[in-house]
Amino acid sequence: MTNTKRTLEIKILTEEQAMQASAPRFLDAWNKGEYAGEYLTFTSPGMFFEVINARRWDLVVKLQKLGKTSIRELARQVQRDVRRVHDDIKILIEHGIVEQDAGGVFVPYDEIHADFTLTAEAA
Incomplete structure (x- = not known):
């Protein structure tokens, strides 16, 4: 996986939809033995926007x-309070969107794709 571009796909799906979608993806990746991307699934728009708000995005x-940069430098770049940026980065790390090592914080993905559909039935 060293030369593979890392991708993250973010979706809003019901728990049932998430279970139905994950099994085929897992089996396909297992059978091919190839990197198939990474997924982050939320079960409602509310949960999505609770984690990924405008400031965090x-x-x-x-x-x-x-x-890769320090949280202090990131806060300086976005002109925000260091403590608030730290709090937001902590949440992004918990959800796997951002990673941290001794060198600083960074987004490990070459590509992030967010996808969801709003229907009358979901309202």
């Missing part, structure tokens, strides 16, 4: 441009 975008 801005941090992800800025980190993709900057590469």
